[in-house]
Amino acid sequence: MSEIRIDSIAKSFDRTPILKDISLQIEEGEFVAVLGPSGCGKTTLLRCLAGFETLDAGQIEIGGQTVSGPSRHVPPEKHNIGVVFQNYALWPHMNVAQNVAYGLKIAGLAKKDRAARVAHVLDLVELGGFADRRPADLSGGQRQCVALARGLAMESRVVLLDEPLANLDVHLRGALEEEFAAFHARSGATMFYITHDQAEALALADRVAVMNHGRILQFDRPEALFRQPTCETVAGFIGEGRVLEA
Ligand SMILES: Nc1ncnc2c1ncn2[C@@H]1O[C@H](COP(=O)(O)OP(=O)(O)OP(=O)(O)O)[C@@H](O)[C@H]1O
Ligand SMILES: [Mg+2]
Numbered sequence: 444m445s446e447i448r449i450d451s452i453a454k455s456f457d458r459t460p461i462l463k464d465i466s467l468q469i470e471e472g473e474f475v476a477v478l479g480p481s482g483c484g485k486t487t488l489l490r491c492l493a494g495f496e497t498l499d500a501g502q503i504e505i506g507g508q509t510v511s512g513p514s515r516h517v518p519p520e521k522h523n524i525g526v527v528f529q530n531y532a533l534w535p536h537m538n539v540a541q542n543v544a545y546g547l548k549i550a551g552l553a554k555k556d557r558a559a560r561v562a563h564v565l566d567l568v569e570l571g572g573f574a575d576r577r578p579a580d581l582s583g584g585q586r587q588c589v590a591l592a593r594g595l596a597m598e599s600r601v602v603l604l605d606e607p608l609a610n611l612d613v614h615l616r617g618a619l620e621e622e623f624a625a626f627h628a629r630s631g632a633t634m635f636y637i638t639h640d641q642a643e644a645l646a647l648a649d650r651v652a653v654m655n656h657g658r659i660l661q662f663d664r665p666e667a668l669f670r671q672p673t674c675e676t677v678a679g680f681i682g683e684g685r686v687l688e689a
Contacts, residue, residue, distance in 0.1 A: 444471065444506035444507050444600075445471045445472070445505065445506050445600035445601050445632065445633040446468070446469060446470055446471040446505075446506065446507075446633065447467070447468070447469040447492070447503070447504070447505050447601065447633060447635070448467075448468050448469075448503070448504040448505075449465055449466055449467040449468070449469075449492070449501070449503050450466055450501050450502050450503070450504070451464050451465070451466050451500065451501040451502075452464075452465050452466075452491060452498050452500065452501030452502070452503065452511075453465075453498065453499045453500040453501055454484075454487055454491060454496060454498060454499055455499055456487075460657060461484045461487050461657050462484050462487055462488060462491070462657050463656075463657040463658050464501075464658070465488065465501075465657075465658065465659055466501075466659070467652060467659060467662055469633060469635065469650075470633075471506075471631075471633055472631045472632070472633055473633055473634070473649050473650065474627050474633075474634040474636065474647060474648050474649045474650075475633075475634065475635050475636065475648055475649065475650050475651070475652060476636045476637075476638055476643070476644035476645075476647060476648035476650075476651045476652070477489075477635065477636070477637045477638070477644075477651075477652045477654055478638060478639070478641060478644045478651055478652070478653050478654065478680070479653060479654030479655055479680075480639075480655065481639070483654050483655050483656060483657065484654065484656075484657040485605070485637045485654060486529055486605055486637070488654075489526075489603050489605050489635065489637060491503065491511065492505075492524075492603055492635065493519050493522065493524055493526050493603055494510060494511060494516065494517055494518055494519040494521070494522050494524075495519050497511065497516050498511050498512065498513075498516075500513075505522070505524075505601060506600070506601075510522065520549070522601075523550075523597075523599050523600065523601075524599050524601045524602070524603060525594040525595065525596075525597040525598075525599035525601070525602040525603070525632075526594055526602075526603045526604075526605075527590050527591050527593070527594035527595075527602075527603070527604040527605060527607045528590060528605055529605035529606050529609075529637075531578075531586045531587060531589070531590040532590065533578040533586060533589055533590060533593075534578075535577065535578055535579060536577075537577075537578075538574065538575050538576055538577055539565065539570060539573050539574050539575070539576050539577075539578070539581070539589050540561050540565070540574035540575065542578070542589055542593055543561045543564060543565065543589065543592050543593045543596050544557045544558075544560075544561050544596075545593075546593065546596065546597050547560060547561070547596060547597065550597070560596050560598075561574070561592075561596060562574075564592040564593075564595050564596045565592055567592065567595070567622055568588035568589070568591055568592045568615075568619070569588070569615065569618075570585060570588050570589065570592065573585065583610050584610050584611045584612065584615070587607065587608075587609070587610050587611060588611070588615075590607070591604075591607050591619070594607075595626060598630060598632075599632060600632055600633065601632060601633045601635070602632050602633070602634050602635070603635045604634070604635070604636045604637065605637045606637055606638055606639065607619075607636075608620070608638075608640075608643065609638075609639070609640075616643075620643065620646060620647060623636075623647060624647060636648065641680070641681060641682075644665075645665040645668075645681075648665065649664070650662060650663060650664055650665075651663065651664075651665055651668055653668065653676075653677050653680060653681070655676055655680075660673065660674055660676055660677050661673045661674070661677045668681045669681060669682055
């Protein structure tokens, strides 16, 4: 059970409202992209889903369980959710393989299975030869790939990804986009995928949530966003189209 229900949530920082009355219902196994400009609240929304932030109002249910709400907050380590952070959040004192294996170890996977799983995901992101390196000795793109490998290694029923391809070159982006699609098809995981990149969102997602200033403007299938944008902002944001008076 991995459907996600976000019900009228609100979140402020220092009395500045960042998320304003956000509701989304995501089906089990759905691939949802969240698309919106910088600062609109995408990472904050992901952090609320993962349990890193408490809510000011509303509630979040994952797989039928309330994970965050007025009287309940499940901390991140109690969720079985894979997260790929925008800032990578790698352990500096651990090498690449240890970083990827850490969550598997906490989850109680046997050592032999851990090693096989780590080797597999590092190959996926083309870092098979970097298992012994420390994060400090990697490029930004390589660090991003380690964060990605770590998120996928958990094989969770729900995977949250915060701009996982933003710092990669075109070659690796294309390859990993395909890998996400394959991972999704294979695992049936519910995917919540934040991006700035419209093409990426439209290519990968079953539905796209277009976000601006802490609100969801429209949550719909890619073709519906093109054909029936519900407001001018969405129309302007998708397809860089031109709005004509009619
Ligand atoms: N812990 C915090 N304390 C205070 N303000 C915060 C905090 N976290 C985020 N904010 C503010 O909330 C707003 C939304 O930030 P958020 O990181 O969610 O944006 P975003 O949509 O992910 O942007 P980007 O695309 O640049 O990553 C920003 O104005 C940011 O400064
Ligand atoms: Mg962000």
